[in-house]
Amino acid sequence: MPELLEVQQLSAGYGPLRVLHEVDLTVRAGERLGLVGLNGHGKTTLMRALTHMTSWQQGSIKLDGAEIGGTRSLGAGRRTSGLVRRGIGVAPQGDAIFPGLSVRKHLECGAHTKTAWRTRQERIERIFDIFPPLRPLEHALVGKLSGGERRMVSIGRMLMVEARLYLVDEPSLGLAPKISERVMTALWDLPVEGAMIIAEQNVALLTGRCDRVIGMHAGRMRGDVGHVGLG
Numbered sequence: 001m002p003e004l005l006e007v008q009q010l011s012a013g014y015g016p017l018r019v020l021h022e023v024d025l026t027v028r029a030g031e032r033l034g035l036v037g038l039n040g041h042g043k044t045t046l047m048r049a050l051t052h053m054t055s056w057q058q059g060s061i062k063l064d065g066a067e068i069g070g071t072r073s074l075g076a077g078r079r080t081s082g083l084v085r086r087g088i089g090v091a092p093q094g095d096a097i098f099p100g101l102s103v104r105k106h107l108e109c110g111a112h113t114k115t116a117w118r119t120r121q122e123r124i125e126r127i128f129d130i131f132p133p134l135r136p137l138e139h140a141l142v143g144k145l146s147g148g149e150r151r152m153v154s155i156g157r158m159l160m161v162e163a164r165l166y167l168v169d170e171p172s173l174g175l176a177p178k179i180s181e182r183v184m185t186a187l188w189d190l191p192v193e194g195a196m197i198i199a200e201q202n203v204a205l206l207t208g209r210c211d212r213v214i215g216m217h218a219g220r221m222r223g224d225v226g227h228v229g230l231g
């Protein structure tokens with residue numbers, strides 16, 4: 001499989017704080033990579049650096065061979081919308097949802113390309129097939145949903161366009177074990193042509209639901225934990 005994401009010597013942080021230290025990482029097309037590490041070791045910061053959401057960064061990030069990294073000393077988010085258009089989809093930690101909007105409106109927010117907007121109805125149907133509990137909640141306000149349902153909305157919104165690289169940050173956070181397993185299994189079952197990185201503290205949840213798991217400790221990669229996929 002060709003390399004879809006190639007990260008070399010990526011450092012990033014916030015103000016004077018350096019969180020990532022010369023990270024190297026390669027992800028192949030079709031691969032689902034689990035990123036494990038304890039709280040505060042830099043998993044979220046790596047995902048933010050891939051979308052230029054840290055306050056500064058340096059190092060190379062190649063997406064499908066094109067350089068999207070480089071040195072940036074100020075200004076989180078200036079290139080983020082361009083990177084999303086280039087094919088990076090994000091389900092951020094802790095949902096980042098709008099409590100006053102309905103499930104349908106959230107999913108429509110994810111349809112940000114012209115093609116996705118034109119075909120949003122069938123895309124929403126597909127999300128309901130992936131997460132059946134959302135179907136009867138189509139017009140419910142997201143603020144009234146359970147944690148598990150909100151997580152499904154957040155991931156569903158990410159899936160409304162075909163991304164090359166999906167970044168899913170701690171899908172199990174705050175969820176009951178059974179619901180976490182359901183969400184993780186749905187992620188594993190998705191037919192994805194690009195690649196997916198799933199950050200997770202609970203390595204057991206990744207077992208059987210990722211092709212490869214890498215550890216992260218104190219802002220550095222800790223090598224492959226192992227190939228734990230089913231396929």
Ligand SMILES: Nc1ncnc2c1ncn2[C@@H]1O[C@H](COP(=O)(O)OP(=O)(O)OP(=O)(O)O)[C@@H](O)[C@H]1O
Binds near residue numbers: 045
């Ligand atoms: N916006 C920010 N400003 C300053 N420091 C931050 C910011 N976000 C994270 N940090 C710090 O960066 C370090 C790494 O945090 P990060 O969120 O990347 O870790 P993580 O492995 O994803 O853990 P978590 O599971 O809590 O998200 C921590 O020391 C954290 O306090």
